[in-house]
Amino acid sequence: MNKQIIYLRLPLLLICMLCISAAAQAHTINYDLAKLSKGGVAWSYLQLGFLHILPLGLDHIMFVLSLFLLSPKLSTVVWQATAFTVAHSITLGLAIYGVIEPLPAVIEPIIALSIFFVAIENILVKELKPGRIAIIFAFGLVHGMGFAGALTEVGLPPSEYMVSLLSFNAGVELGQLTVILAAWLLVGRWFSDKSWYRKGIVNPASAFIALVALFWTIERTFM
Amino acid sequence: MNPSYRKYLYAALVVFCTVFTAFIFYNGGKKSNLPELKPRQGVLANAPEWATTQANVKKLRQELETKPEDARTLLMLAKEFMQEGRVTGDYSYYNKAALDIINMVLLKDPRNFEAICLKSMVFLSQHRFAEGKEVAMEAMKTNPYNSFVYGLLCDANVELGSYDDAVKMADKMVTIRPDIRSYSRVSYIREIFGDIPGSIEAIKMAVSAGYPGQEDTEWARMVLGHLYEDTNNLDKATEQYQTALRERPDYPFALAGMGRIAMYKKDYPGAIEYFEKARKIMTDVSFLEQLTVLYRLNNQTKEADEYARVTLNALLADNITAQKNQDQGHYSDMELANLYLQQNEPAKALPHAQTEHQRRPQNIDASETLAWTLYRNGQTKEALEYVTTILRTNSQHPERLVKMGVIMAANGQTKEGTDLINKGLSLKPYMEESLVKIAQPFTGR
Numbered sequence: 238m239n240k241q242i243i244y245l246r247l248p249l250l251l252i253c254m255l256c257i258s259a260a261a262q263a264h265t266i267n268y269d270l271a272k273l274s275k276g277g278v279a280w281s282y283l284q285l286g287f288l289h290i291l292p293l294g295l296d297h298i299m300f301v302l303s304l305f306l307l308s309p310k311l312s313t314v315v316w317q318a319t320a321f322t323v324a325h326s327i328t329l330g331l332a333i334y335g336v337i338e339p340l341p342a343v344i345e346p347i348i349a350l351s352i353f354f355v356a357i358e359n360i361l362v363k364e365l366k367p368g369r370i371a372i373i374f375a376f377g378l379v380h381g382m383g384f385a386g387a388l389t390e391v392g393l394p395p396s397e398y399m400v401s402l403l404s405f406n407a408g409v410e411l412g413q414l415t416v417i418l419a420a421w422l423l424v425g426r427w428f429s430d431k432s433w434y435r436k437g438i439v440n441p442a443s444a445f446i447a448l449v450a451l452f453w454t455i456e457r458t459f460m
Numbered sequence: 461m462n463p464s465y466r467k468y469l470y471a472a473l474v475v476f477c478t479v480f481t482a483f484i485f486y487n488g489g490k491k492s493n494l495p496e497l498k499p500r501q502g503v504l505a506n507a508p509e510w511a512t513t514q515a516n517v518k519k520l521r522q523e524l525e526t527k528p529e530d531a532r533t534l535l536m537l538a539k540e541f542m543q544e545g546r547v548t549g550d551y552s553y554y555n556k557a558a559l560d561i562i563n564m565v566l567l568k569d570p571r572n573f574e575a576i577c578l579k580s581m582v583f584l585s586q587h588r589f590a591e592g593k594e595v596a597m598e599a600m601k602t603n604p605y606n607s608f609v610y611g612l613l614c615d616a617n618v619e620l621g622s623y624d625d626a627v628k629m630a631d632k633m634v635t636i637r638p639d640i641r642s643y644s645r646v647s648y649i650r651e652i653f654g655d656i657p658g659s660i661e662a663i664k665m666a667v668s669a670g671y672p673g674q675e676d677t678e679w680a681r682m683v684l685g686h687l688y689e690d691t692n693n694l695d696k697a698t699e700q701y702q703t704a705l706r707e708r709p710d711y712p713f714a715l716a717g718m719g720r721i722a723m724y725k726k727d728y729p730g731a732i733e734y735f736e737k738a739r740k741i742m743t744d745v746s747f748l749e750q751l752t753v754l755y756r757l758n759n760q761t762k763e764a765d766e767y768a769r770v771t772l773n774a775l776l777a778d779n780i781t782a783q784k785n786q787d788q789g790h791y792s793d794m795e796l797a798n799l800y801l802q803q804n805e806p807a808k809a810l811p812h813a814q815t816e817h818q819r820r821p822q823n824i825d826a827s828e829t830l831a832w833t834l835y836r837n838g839q840t841k842e843a844l845e846y847v848t849t850i851l852r853t854n855s856q857h858p859e860r861l862v863k864m865g866v867i868m869a870a871n872g873q874t875k876e877g878t879d880l881i882n883k884g885l886s887l888k889p890y891m892e893e894s895l896v897k898i899a900q901p902f903t904g905r
Contacts (some may be wrong), residue, residue: 343488347481354477361470458484 238265282401286408289387291415296348296453297380301416301447303355304373306439309425315418320370322410324377325384332385333402339382348383351376356447360440361375384409489704494521497544497558504741509675516540518790530566535574538562542582547675549743555582561843573602580612587791589619589820592610607637614645621822623652623853640670651687652824654854660687673707682713690858691887712738716747719754724890728758745774749799753892768803775799791819797829799811802894806836824850824860832863835870844871858888862899869902878902 290297304317331337355376358369388405428434462573497517500510520537527533538561542849543553559582576599583592593616599609610633613811617626628677630649634642643666663684670677701717708714719734732754739747748771755764775792800809813833816826818824827846834843847864861884867876881899 345486346484346488350477350480350484354473357473358470361466361473397650454480458480458487 257283277402278397279404282404283408286405287412289384290409290412292411295302296352298351298416299450300376300380301413302420303352303359303443305417305420305425307359307362309421309429311417311425313365315414317370317373318413318417320374321377321380322406322413324374325381325409326406328378328381328386329388329406330402332382333388334421337382339385341386344379344382344386346454346457347379349450349457351379353447353454356450359389359443360367433459439445478797494524495541495560498550498553500548508830509547513540513544529568531569531572531575532563533563535578537582538578542578551585558582571602573599573606576602577608577612584612584615589616589845592616593620597827605636607633607642610636611641611645614649618648618652618840619823620820621824623649634765640666640676640680643669644683647683649709652853652855654856656856657692660684663687675708678704678711684719685717689720689888692889694724697721710737710741712742712744712747716750719750723757728754731790745771745795749802753802757893771799794826794829797833801833801836806833809833810837822849824853824855828860828863831867835867840867843867856887858867858884858891859895860884861887862891862895866902
């Protein structure tokens with residue numbers, strides 16, 4: 238595969254995702270809770286968590302892709318994704334149990350801003366630094382509050398409260414891992430060790446993500 | 461890129477994001493005070509008033525951007541949300557949304573009459589009757605010449621079982637302003653006191669006073685239909701439901717009315733079809749409850765069990781929400797008790813029936829639920845203690861008469877009991893089979 242095809246594929250992939258996911262604010266899922274059967278609660282919420290990332294969570298997908306681009310090794314990205322998951326699990330749990338009451342008007346723009354930050358950081362920083370884990374953890378806390386908004390809209394069956402919460406979280410994690418795996422199979426595995434990887438893939442893709450994220454930030458803040 | 465530039469750019473990025481985050485907190489804090497309309501689903505999305513509601517809410521929000529503390533506009537927005545809750549059945553979200561806005565107004569102006577009235581209205585909708593009454597009393601002190609506040613006090617007194625006070629409030633309301641709301645209250649009070657012809661007359665006046673097709677008019681028509689159902693007049697009831705469906709297509713309560721008529725005629729598949737349609741339009745627990753009964757009658761045990769579970773979950777969720785946060789959800793102990801009884805689990809029903817009775821010991825519905833639950837638990841003597849309270853208004857509700865008759869007959873008051881049972885069954889010969897079966901040993905039929 239030559240360089241030109243790569244140049245074409247990534248923006249196309251991103252544009253496609255932008256088009257299929259009109260609901261870029263990934264927090265407007267509707268789900269007929271009443272239809273869930275008892276045995277199916279775990280499965281349904283697992284699916285719900287997964288769907289919240291793929292295909293409905295374009296903002297979360299972009300965040301995960303941004304993490305991936307800088308250091309496209311599976312092990313490091315999985316570590317970062319795990320830090321992100323631990324963080325969002327904390328705030329998701331706290332919000333669902335009513336300990337914290339996140340305001341969507343604050344959380345949604347910050348989620349977009351966090352994507353912008355990570356994408357620009359990809360361009361400015363040459364290699365992964367340990368501090369990034371802390372940043373990801375902090376952003377994970379914010380994203381968790383966004384997930385809570387989605388889950389609150391859906392509701393949790395009182396008889397299976399914990400099961401549904403854990404299943405939703407597991408679904409989110411699976412969704413993230415799928416994004417990482419797909420990105421690795423499509424890009425990381427073949428090109429991460431090429432000399433042109435940074436200039437040819439990381440910088441343009443990150444710039445594109447940063448632009449979209451900035452647009453969302455402005456849209457969610459002012460509109 | 462030069463490494464030192466990178467350093468400066470990175471610092472600039474951090475500063476930019478920090479400042480922007482601070483701005484988001486400032487800006488979002490202001491925006492978040494106003495709740496949003498939720499997108500409607502299914503048939504309700506095509507209802508004629510949906511476009512108007514959206515336009516109204518958009519306009520009000522725009523006005524609030526320039527005048528964020530304008531009480532009149534804020535309260536209009538709260539009313540839009542309350543109405544939307546009623547139309548969609550999503551009371552949990554919209555009551556909370558309305559209450560948040562009302563509290564914003566009251567924070568600035570604690571004596572705002574309209575805000576106090578609306579707050580009372582939300583409390584009543586959440587089954588927080590004592591609080592609703594207290595707030596309505598406060599409103600009455602502020603403005604004793606407003607009919608609306610007497611409506612609230614009438615409702616609160618009815619729910620709390622202070623029926624004589626409710627009558628006084630309904631009288632005042634209708635004197636100040638004879639309209640659909642006051643006539644509806646008069647009708648309900650007359651029904652409670654057993655004056656069914658008077659009740660029918662008043663609700664007919666309410667229907668005439670409303671604009672055909674509007675939700676409140678059609679709701680009044682539903683009450684009229686129900687009164688006909690309870691007096692062995694199915695043709696007239698059907699007529700009301702059909703009219704409502706013409707004036708307001710797919711009105712879920714009219715569909716439910718048609719479903720009940722089909723059920724009385726033992727056309728269970730037809731009844732299921734009506735209720736399934738209503739359920740898809742509006743999330744109302746009563747539809748789920750009725751579907752449970754219907755599927756069981758139609759020998760579809762799997763579906764009946766599924767609906768029973770779903771209904772139970774929905775009611776429990778609402779009750780738990782109300783216990784965790786009073787501004788959301790509503791107390792549903794009475795519905796839970798009745799559902800458990802329907803499922804033949806009287807032991808589970810008892811704590812809920814007792815909780816509801818503790819909340820409003822003088823209310824005839826809460827007392828009836830407790831008495832019947834005690835009877836079903838084999839506590840026949842204890843059940844009898846409540847009968848006098850329940851029958852004190854001379855209510856002619858057919859199921860109530862049958863249940864009280866059974867309790868009295870089981871306690872040795874055979875003649876009085878049998879008379880009540882027979883009266884109830886003659887008013888509604890197509891009464892639910894499970895209740896008729898319980899009453900059968902005492903009827904001699």
